[in-house]
Amino acid sequence: MEERGSPDGDPARSLEQGPEGPETPIQVVLRVRPMSAAELRRGEQSAVHCSGTRTLQPHTPAARSFSCTIFTFGQTGSGKTYTLTGPPPQGEGVPVPPSLAGIMQRTFAWLLDRVQHLGTPVSLHASYLEIYNEQVLDLLSLGSPRPLPVRWNKTRGFYVEQLRVVEFGSLGALMELLQMGLSRRRSSAHTLNQASSRSHALLTLHIRRQTMPPVGPGEHPAGGKLCFVDLAGSEKVAATGSRGELMLEANSINRSLLALGHCISLLLDPRRKQSHIPFRDSKLTKLLADSLGGRGVTLMVACVSPSAQCLPETLSTLRYASRAQRVTTRPQAPKSPMAKQPQRLETEILQLQAENRLLRSQLSQMDLKASEFSGTRVAWAQQNLYGMLQEFMLENERLRKEKSQLQSSRDLARDEQRVLAQQVHELERRLLSTCYLHQPPLGPAPPCPCAMVPAPSCHVLPPLCSCPCCHLCPLCRAPLAHWACPRRELHLPQVFGPKAPDGIPLSARPPPWVPPCSPGSAKCPRERSHSDWTQTRVLAEILTEEEVVPSAPPLPAGPPNTSPVLRGGATVPNLARRLEALRDQIGSSLRRGRSQPPTHESKRSPSRALPPC
Numbered sequence: 001m002e003e004r005g006s007p008d009g010d011p012a013r014s015l016e017q018g019p020e021g022p023e024t025p026i027q028v029v030l031r032v033r034p035m036s037a038a039e040l041r042r043g044e045q046s047a048v049h050c051s052g053t054r055t056l057q058p059h060t061p062a063a064r065s066f067s068c069t070i071f072t073f074g075q076t077g078s079g080k081t082y083t084l085t086g087p088p089p090q091g092e093g094v095p096v097p098p099s100l101a102g103i104m105q106r107t108f109a110w111l112l113d114r115v116q117h118l119g120t121p122v123s124l125h126a127s128y129l130e131i132y133n134e135q136v137l138d139l140l141s142l143g144s145p146r147p148l149p150v151r152w153n154k155t156r157g158f159y160v161e162q163l164r165v166v167e168f169g170s171l172g173a174l175m176e177l178l179q180m181g182l183s184r185r186r187s188s189a190h191t192l193n194q195a196s197s198r199s200h201a202l203l204t205l206h207i208r209r210q211t212m213p214p215v216g217p218g219e220h221p222a223g224g225k226l227c228f229v230d231l232a233g234s235e236k237v238a239a240t241g242s243r244g245e246l247m248l249e250a251n252s253i254n255r256s257l258l259a260l261g262h263c264i265s266l267l268l269d270p271r272r273k274q275s276h277i278p279f280r281d282s283k284l285t286k287l288l289a290d291s292l293g294g295r296g297v298t299l300m301v302a303c304v305s306p307s308a309q310c311l312p313e314t315l316s317t318l319r320y321a322s323r324a325q326r327v328t329t330r331p332q333a334p335k336s337p338m339a340k341q342p343q344r345l346e347t348e349i350l351q352l353q354a355e356n357r358l359l360r361s362q363l364s365q366m367d368l369k370a371s372e373f374s375g376t377r378v379a380w381a382q383q384n385l386y387g388m389l390q391e392f393m394l395e396n397e398r399l400r401k402e403k404s405q406l407q408s409s410r411d412l413a414r415d416e417q418r419v420l421a422q423q424v425h426e427l428e429r430r431l432l433s434t435c436y437l438h439q440p441p442l443g444p445a446p447p448c449p450c451a452m453v454p455a456p457s458c459h460v461l462p463p464l465c466s467c468p469c470c471h472l473c474p475l476c477r478a479p480l481a482h483w484a485c486p487r488r489e490l491h492l493p494q495v496f497g498p499k500a501p502d503g504i505p506l507s508a509r510p511p512p513w514v515p516p517c518s519p520g521s522a523k524c525p526r527e528r529s530h531s532d533w534t535q536t537r538v539l540a541e542i543l544t545e546e547e548v549v550p551s552a553p554p555l556p557a558g559p560p561n562t563s564p565v566l567r568g569g570a571t572v573p574n575l576a577r578r579l580e581a582l583r584d585q586i587g588s589s590l591r592r593g594r595s596q597p598p599t600h601e602s603k604r605s606p607s608r609a610l611p612p613c
């Protein structure tokens with residue numbers, strides 16, 4: 001029996017073959033059904049988009065907030081405005097047939113239709129501007145347009161400050177805005193075009209879902225952006241016959257187009273693309289920077305005239321177009337504030353979690369330590385530890401303040417005491433001199449070089465102090481100042497004790513009115529600086545209200561049977577009273593310094609408490 005089929009068992013090979021046809025791929029077609037009623041009810045979005053018969057684009061609707069730009073370029077009169085806006089209406093109320101509609105009208109209609117069927121509310125805003133002679137003017141401004149500044153910041157890139165952004169909700173409203181802008185745009189007639197645009201015009205639609213935060217005044221809405229750019233045409237002034245203002249406009253147009261071409265050339269070079277692109281060279285390149293070198297989707301429409309006369313310009317436009325189509329961009333949706341918020345919240349949550357973990361571990365450590373102790377006392381101490389610590393800190397602070405007050409009080413009392421002691425010295429000296437002058441003269445005496453007093457017969461004077469050791473001048477036998485008595489501290493108020501703060505015994509200290517002695521002098525118990533002397537002298541003068549001179553010059557003698565009068569008008573009894581008052585004051589000052597913080601009253605100069613001479 002004959003075996004059917006091939007030796008390897010492939011039944012297809014065993015069949016008889018006819019003539020072979022051409023290799024044909026398997027036909028695969030894709031059919032996307034429309035959204036079901038249930039899906040639409042749930043508010044679901046379509047994630048696939050058929051753009052043409054052979055292209056299907058999967059996408060997430062929320063992530064496609066791209067910045068898209070369509071711009072037309074070409075020679076003047078080549079049909080750029082026509083391409084974007086279609087022919088002008090043939091008369092009032094005569095609509096332009098849909099087949100002649102421009103890219104703008106078609107896009108507007110498509111967009112409004114999509115928005116209506118989107119299922120979620122979308123807000124739409126429009127702005128319209130022109131760049132005329134390098135000035136940005138608002139074509140939708142409420143008043144007459146005025147030049148607006150172009151600014152830059154990190155989040156928005158280049159933008160026009162104070163540009164009016166108008167919200168619209170219908171196709172009709174948008175068409176009105178378009179007509180308003182077109183009617184305001186500058187145009188003039190020249191040889192090649194009866195209605196030649198003399199400015200670059202940019203109409204921008206901002207599209208965003210209403211779930212985003214509302215737009216503040218003067219703010220540009222976040223979300224998708226669709227920008228229509230109608231460039232003014234390049235023109236050869238010789239060909240258009242432009243003169244005067246037209247020529248100025250033509251120059252400005254050509255300059256900005258040149259800057260645009262330069263940027264495009266640099267963007268073509270992948271090495272230069274990362275480096276500096278001179279977008280700042282013109283307002284036009286600033287406002288197109290995002291579309292050309294940024295993260296947008298760009299469509300360029302090159303327009304040319306079929307006329308042979310325009311052939312060189314046509315070739316130039318084609319070269320321009322050829323260059324431009326090699327520029328690549330990397331479309332990227334801008335992050336909305338809502339998109340940033342979850343990130344921020346996430347970071348915050350992570351930080352809080354870390355902090356929480358740390359606190360928990362600290363708490364568990366404290367529990368561990370606490371468990372090592374027992375008894376209610378320890379537990380109470382732990383509970384109240386924080387409160388106790390606070391109390392200690394407050395108490396410590398209070399004591400610190402008190403201590404510093406006491407220290408300043410002590411310093412003040414010391415100063416006061418020092419000044420009063422000086423006053424005592426001075427008054428003693430004056431009292432001594434006055435008493436001496438009051439004695440009747442006992443005969444002529446030689447002039448006294450010690451200059452403590454004039455040279456009357458001084459050797460008969462009674463002792464100046466109660467101690468028996470009163471010193472007399474070795475030349476004239478006049479009594480020396482009280483300070484010179486070696487046992488002086490025994491009969492003066494004990495201010496510092498036997499020793500003053502500087503360690504020098506009071507008996508060895510010269511009085512403050514003595515001028516500084518020469519360094520190294522054997523008579524000088526302690527070197528006194530000139531500033532010490534000046535300070536003391538000034539103090540003494542303030543306190544005694546009289547001039548104090550270093551050598552104590554002779555005092556004028558008063559009339560017979562009267563008390564001697566000092567230059568300041570002081571008499572002996574007055575001086576004695578004053579001396580007593582000073583001594584009292586020293587004592588009270590010391591007591592106050594030991595016991596009380598300084599008061600406003602005690603900070604005053606001690607001389608104010610002295611009785612007048």
Ligand SMILES: Nc1ncnc2c1ncn2[C@@H]1O[C@H](COP(=O)(O)OP(=O)(O)OP(=O)(O)O)[C@@H](O)[C@H]1O
Nearest residue numbers: 075076077078079080081082193195196197232233
């Ligand atoms: N596709 C077209 N079909 C019919 N007419 C057209 C077409 N394109 C342009 N035109 C006509 O050509 C003339 C010039 O067109 P348009 O004003 O759009 O040129 P343009 O490039 O914008 O010029 P310009 O740069 O000077 O503003 C207009 O009268 C316009 O109606």
